[in-house]
Amino acid sequence: MNDPSLYWLIGSTVLLLCLFFCAKKWAWARYALLIAFIAVTLLYLLWRSFFTLPTIGLVSLIFGILLLLAEWAGFLQSIVFTILSWRPFKRKAIPxxxxxxxxxxxxxxxxxxxxxxxxxxxxxxxxxxxxxxxxxxxxxxxxxxxxxxxxxxxxxxxxxxxxxxxxxxxxxxxxxxxxxxxxxxxxxxxxxxxxxxxxxxxxxxxxxxxxxxxxxxxxxxxxxxxxxxxxxxxxxxxxxxxxxxxxxxxxxxxxxxxxxxxxxxxxxxxxxxxxxxxxxxxxxxxxxxxxxxxxxxxxxxxxxxxxxxxxxxxxxxxxxxxxxxxxxxxxxxxxxxxxxxxxxxxxxxxxxxxxxxxxxWFFGMYKMIYLLAPILFLLFSIYSLQTDLSTLLLFWLPSFVASQLAFRIISGNKRSVLWSHVYEVALAPYMALSVLSEVFLKKEVRFNVTRKGVLQHKRHLLWLTSMPYLLLLGLSLTSIVLVGVHFLTPMTIFANSDMLYINLFWILYNLVALVMALLVSIERPRFRGAERFNVDINGMLTSDKREIECKIIDLSETGARLMVMNREDASWLSLDGEWTLSTNHLSQVPVTKEWINTKRTVAYVGISFDAISQHHYEALIAELFAHGKDIYSEREYNNASLLYAMLGFLKKTEQSPRQQERQSIRQAVSVPIMLQADDEIAATITDLSLSGCRVKMSDGNVPILPDQVIEIVGEDERIVSKKARVQWIQKRGRKLEAGLFFLPKQGG
Structure with missing residues (x-):
C-alpha cells in the first residue's frame, strides 16, 4: 500500500472517530457522521460496481453480480434507516x-x-x-x-x-x-x-x-x-x-x-x-x-x-x-x-x-449470499469479487468503520452492528426459504421444529432447526482446513494470495455468527410456570404473633422472594405458622414459606401464594403489571461482546439453573390419580413438590397438550382436586411422561 493510501486510511478513520465522539454532544457532528457514512459507502459501491466484478468465468461473474446487488440493496436500506434516524422525534403527550x-x-x-x-x-x-x-x-x-x-x-x-x-x-x-x-x-x-x-x-x-x-x-x-x-x-x-x-x-x-x-x-x-x-x-x-x-x-x-x-x-x-x-x-x-x-x-x-x-424481509437471501461467497471461493475457486487487498482496504475500511460508528450513534445503544449480524445470520436460511416459497410457490413450507413446552426440563439441541448452521459451519471449517494446508504444507492450493486473505477474514467473520446461531438453537429449560419480575417493594409479613418488615426483591403471580434485614425477625420465620403478605396493593395475601436461608446479616425467604382469591389476584396483577414500574425502556446493550456471550454460555450451560434451585424440594412418590381433560386419563405421580409434579401414563397416545389446563383427582391429601398446567410432554417407549405446574386456587 503506497503512502497516499495509508494517509487516506488513517486520516478518514481519525476524522470518523472525532465525529463519533462529538456526535454524543452536538447535533452538527451527528449529521456530519451520517453524511460521511453515506458518502464513503457510496464511494465504495461505485468502485465495486466498476472495478471488482470477476472476469475469470461465467459462474464467478454471475455470483459477483448477485453479491453486488445484495450490497446495493443493503445500501438502499441504510439510506432509509438514516432518514428515519436523522432527527430524533417524540410526540408530545396529550391528556x-x-x-x-x-x-x-x-x-x-x-x-x-x-x-x-x-x-x-x-x-x-x-x-x-x-x-x-x-x-x-x-x-x-x-x-x-x-x-x-x-x-x-x-x-x-x-x-x-x-x-x-x-x-x-x-x-x-x-x-x-x-x-x-x-x-x-x-x-x-x-x-x-x-x-x-x-x-x-x-x-x-x-x-x-x-x-x-x-x-x-x-x-x-x-x-x-x-x-x-x-x-x-x-x-x-x-x-x-x-x-x-x-x-x-x-x-x-x-x-x-x-x-x-x-x-x-x-x-x-x-x-x-x-x-x-x-x-x-x-x-x-x-x-x-x-x-x-x-x-x-x-x-x-x-x-x-x-x-x-x-x-x-x-x-x-x-x-x-x-x-x-x-x-x-x-x-x-x-x-x-x-x-x-x-x-x-x-x-x-x-x-x-x-x-x-x-x-x-429479503435480508435472508442477501445474507445467504454473504455467507456462501467466501465458502465458494475457498472450496471451489468461484470468485464473488476480484481485486487486491490494499485497494479493497482503501475503499472498504472507511465504509466499514463509518457504518459501525453511525449505527452506534443512531441506535441509542439498543443494538450493535455485530449483534445485528448475528440475528440476521441466525434467521437467514429460514427467511430466504420463506421468500422463495412465498414468491414462487405461494404456499406454506412447514419447518420441522420443536413445539413450545416440549422437553422444558433439560437442555436439548433443535437438530432439524440447526441443520443449516451445522452445514454452513462444516463447509466453513473445511475451508479453513484447506487454508491451513496451503500455509503449513508445500502444497499451493490458492494462487491469488490477496483474494485468499480477503476471503479468510470474511469466513472467520461469518463463522462467529454461525457459532452464535448454533448456540441459540440449544434450548435452555424453563422451569417456572410464571415469569418472575425483579422489583423493589416494601412489604409486611404478618402472623398471629409477629409483624416483620421485608423487601420483595422478585415477584410473580405464584410466589415471591423476600429479603429480611433483621436476623431476629428471620428466626421467627424459621418457625411453622400461618403468614400473610401486604404491600401498597396487596392486603394480607396468604402465603406459604417454601425455603429460608441467611447470608451474613440478611435472610432471604421464598414464599408461594396460597388460596388466591379473585381480589388478591387482581391486586397481584396491579402490583406486577397495571401499576408496576417501567423497567423496560432503559434496557441497553451493556458489556455485550460476542466473546463474552460465548464464554458465558460455556460456563453456565452445565450449571444447574437458578430456577431449578429455587423450586421446592421434590419427593419421589407413587400416587395413582386421574387426570380430567377432555377424557379421564389414568396416571401415576412419580415425583411431587408444592409447585408441581411429574406424572406417568401407560398410554402414550393420550390427548393432552403443552399449556393445557387439566384437573388432578386423587385421594392423597396433597393433590385433592388440584388444577395444573401441562409444562412439558415426553414419550418414553409406549409410555408418556408430563410435567405439571399447580395453578393457584381461586377463592371467593
Missing part, C-alpha cells in the same frame, strides 16, 4: 382531559388457543385501566369457542365473552365480527398475552382530539427473555431482539405518518375502521395492511413511545422462527394485494417506508 366528554372505549382481546391463566392476566389488567367504568367495555373474542374460556370470563366479571361459529380470515375476521356486535367510539386491540398498564388510555386516547387521527400505536414490550437472551444466558446484557424496531424505527416512522400497526397495543377510531371496511383480510399480516390503509387520504397515525403494555415474546427459538416466517410471508402478501407504490392516498415517504419494510 384525555382535552375531551369535554370522554368517549366510549371497547377493548378487544383476541384469542384462539392461548392458555387460560395467560388470558386471565390480560383480562384482569384491561379491567384495571383508569377510565370511567361505564364507558369502558372489555370483550374477549374467542375464536376457539372454548366453554372453559367463557366460564373464566364470567368468573372474572365485568367482561363480555364473544365467539363465532366459523374462523374465516382468522384474527382479522375475529376482530371484524366483534365490531358488528359492539358500539364503542374507539377500539383497543390487545393480544391475549399483552397486559396493559393502568395508564394505557390516559396516555393514548387524547391524541384522537385531532379528528384526522385514525389510530394510535404503542410499542410491544416483552417482559420475558427472548430466545437470544435466554438461551445465551444474556438477559441482562442485550435487549429483546424486537426492541430496536418497536422503539427506534417506529418512532422514526411516526415523523412521516407511517407508523406500522403491529397487531396489539393500539387504539382505533371506529368510524375510520368502518370507512376501510374493517380490519384488512386476505393476508397473514392483517395488522400491517390495516395500518397502511388507515393512513391514506390525509388520515393520521400516532406512535406513543412509552411502555403501556407488556407481553410474551416467543419462548423457544422454534417459535421465533415460525413467527418470523409468518411475518415475512405476510409482508410479501401485502405487497401483492396492496402495493404501496400504487395504492391511492399515500405520500411519497409513506410509500418509501412501507416498501422498505417489505424489502427488509
Amino acid at each position: 384525555i382531559s382535552v375531551f369535554d366528554e370522554l368517549p366510549t372505549v371497547d377493548v378487544f382481546i383476541a384469542t384462539y388457543n392461548e392458555p387460560e391463566d395467560l388470558l386471565k392476566r390480560t383480562i384482569t389488567a384491561s379491567l384495571q385501566m383508569r377510565y370511567p367504568k361505564e364507558k369502558l367495555n372489555v370483550y374477549v373474542c374467542d375464536d376457539g369457542r372454548r366453554k372453559s374460556v367463557q366460564a373464566l370470563v364470567e368468573s372474572i366479571g365485568n367482561a363480555t365473552y364473544i365467539s363465532r361459529p366459523t374462523n374465516e380470515h382468522q384474527k382479522a375476521g375475529n376482530l371484524n365480527h366483534a365490531l358488528t356486535l359492539t358500539s364503542g367510539e374507539f377500539i383497543v386491540t390487545m393480544d391475549a398475552d399483552m397486559v396493559p398498564r393502568a395508564s394505557f388510555l390516559e396516555q393514548t386516547l387524547g391524541h384522537f382530539i385531532d379528528p384526522k387521527v385514525s389510530f394510535v400505536q404503542a410499542p410491544q414490550v416483552f417482559y420475558n427473555a427472548d430466545p437470544f437472551q435466554y438461551n445465551l444466558f444474556f438477559e441482562d446484557r442485550i435487549t429483546n431482539e424486537q426492541d430496536f424496531f418497536m422503539r427506534r424505527l417506529e418512532e422514526g416512522k411516526d415523523r412521516f405518518n407511517a407508523t406500522m400497526y403491529v397487531g396489539s397495543n393500539a387504539l382505533f377510531r371506529r368510524t375510520s375502521l368502518e370507512n376501510i371496511g374493517g380490519f384488512a383480510t386476505g393476508v397473514i399480516t392483517e395488522d400491517m395492511a390495516t395500518g397502511m390503509l388507515l393512513q391514506t387520504n390525509g388520515q393520521k397515525s400516532v406512535f406513543v413511545n412509552e411502555t403501556l403494555a407488556v407481553g410474551l415474546s416467543p419462548e423457544t427459538y422454534a417459535d421465533l422462527l415460525k413467527q418470523r416466517d409468518r411475518w415475512c410471508r405476510g409482508n410479501i402478501q401485502v405487497m401483492r394485494k396492496w402495493n404501496p407504490f400504487t395504492i391511492k392516498g399515500l405520500s411519497f415517504m409513506q410509500r418509501l417506508l412501507y416498501a422498505d419494510g417489505i424489502h427488509y
Whole structure:
C-alpha cells in the first residue's frame, strides 16, 4: 500500500472517530457522521460496481453480480434507516382531559388457543385501566369457542365473552365480527398475552382530539427473555431482539405518518375502521395492511413511545422462527394485494417506508449470499469479487468503520452492528426459504421444529432447526482446513494470495455468527410456570404473633422472594405458622414459606401464594403489571461482546439453573390419580413438590397438550382436586411422561 493510501486510511478513520465522539454532544457532528457514512459507502459501491466484478468465468461473474446487488440493496436500506434516524422525534403527550366528554372505549382481546391463566392476566389488567367504568367495555373474542374460556370470563366479571361459529380470515375476521356486535367510539386491540398498564388510555386516547387521527400505536414490550437472551444466558446484557424496531424505527416512522400497526397495543377510531371496511383480510399480516390503509387520504397515525403494555415474546427459538416466517410471508402478501407504490392516498415517504419494510424481509437471501461467497471461493475457486487487498482496504475500511460508528450513534445503544449480524445470520436460511416459497410457490413450507413446552426440563439441541448452521459451519471449517494446508504444507492450493486473505477474514467473520446461531438453537429449560419480575417493594409479613418488615426483591403471580434485614425477625420465620403478605396493593395475601436461608446479616425467604382469591389476584396483577414500574425502556446493550456471550454460555450451560434451585424440594412418590381433560386419563405421580409434579401414563397416545389446563383427582391429601398446567410432554417407549405446574386456587 503506497503512502497516499495509508494517509487516506488513517486520516478518514481519525476524522470518523472525532465525529463519533462529538456526535454524543452536538447535533452538527451527528449529521456530519451520517453524511460521511453515506458518502464513503457510496464511494465504495461505485468502485465495486466498476472495478471488482470477476472476469475469470461465467459462474464467478454471475455470483459477483448477485453479491453486488445484495450490497446495493443493503445500501438502499441504510439510506432509509438514516432518514428515519436523522432527527430524533417524540410526540408530545396529550391528556384525555382535552375531551369535554370522554368517549366510549371497547377493548378487544383476541384469542384462539392461548392458555387460560395467560388470558386471565390480560383480562384482569384491561379491567384495571383508569377510565370511567361505564364507558369502558372489555370483550374477549374467542375464536376457539372454548366453554372453559367463557366460564373464566364470567368468573372474572365485568367482561363480555364473544365467539363465532366459523374462523374465516382468522384474527382479522375475529376482530371484524366483534365490531358488528359492539358500539364503542374507539377500539383497543390487545393480544391475549399483552397486559396493559393502568395508564394505557390516559396516555393514548387524547391524541384522537385531532379528528384526522385514525389510530394510535404503542410499542410491544416483552417482559420475558427472548430466545437470544435466554438461551445465551444474556438477559441482562442485550435487549429483546424486537426492541430496536418497536422503539427506534417506529418512532422514526411516526415523523412521516407511517407508523406500522403491529397487531396489539393500539387504539382505533371506529368510524375510520368502518370507512376501510374493517380490519384488512386476505393476508397473514392483517395488522400491517390495516395500518397502511388507515393512513391514506390525509388520515393520521400516532406512535406513543412509552411502555403501556407488556407481553410474551416467543419462548423457544422454534417459535421465533415460525413467527418470523409468518411475518415475512405476510409482508410479501401485502405487497401483492396492496402495493404501496400504487395504492391511492399515500405520500411519497409513506410509500418509501412501507416498501422498505417489505424489502427488509429479503435480508435472508442477501445474507445467504454473504455467507456462501467466501465458502465458494475457498472450496471451489468461484470468485464473488476480484481485486487486491490494499485497494479493497482503501475503499472498504472507511465504509466499514463509518457504518459501525453511525449505527452506534443512531441506535441509542439498543443494538450493535455485530449483534445485528448475528440475528440476521441466525434467521437467514429460514427467511430466504420463506421468500422463495412465498414468491414462487405461494404456499406454506412447514419447518420441522420443536413445539413450545416440549422437553422444558433439560437442555436439548433443535437438530432439524440447526441443520443449516451445522452445514454452513462444516463447509466453513473445511475451508479453513484447506487454508491451513496451503500455509503449513508445500502444497499451493490458492494462487491469488490477496483474494485468499480477503476471503479468510470474511469466513472467520461469518463463522462467529454461525457459532452464535448454533448456540441459540440449544434450548435452555424453563422451569417456572410464571415469569418472575425483579422489583423493589416494601412489604409486611404478618402472623398471629409477629409483624416483620421485608423487601420483595422478585415477584410473580405464584410466589415471591423476600429479603429480611433483621436476623431476629428471620428466626421467627424459621418457625411453622400461618403468614400473610401486604404491600401498597396487596392486603394480607396468604402465603406459604417454601425455603429460608441467611447470608451474613440478611435472610432471604421464598414464599408461594396460597388460596388466591379473585381480589388478591387482581391486586397481584396491579402490583406486577397495571401499576408496576417501567423497567423496560432503559434496557441497553451493556458489556455485550460476542466473546463474552460465548464464554458465558460455556460456563453456565452445565450449571444447574437458578430456577431449578429455587423450586421446592421434590419427593419421589407413587400416587395413582386421574387426570380430567377432555377424557379421564389414568396416571401415576412419580415425583411431587408444592409447585408441581411429574406424572406417568401407560398410554402414550393420550390427548393432552403443552399449556393445557387439566384437573388432578386423587385421594392423597396433597393433590385433592388440584388444577395444573401441562409444562412439558415426553414419550418414553409406549409410555408418556408430563410435567405439571399447580395453578393457584381461586377463592371467593
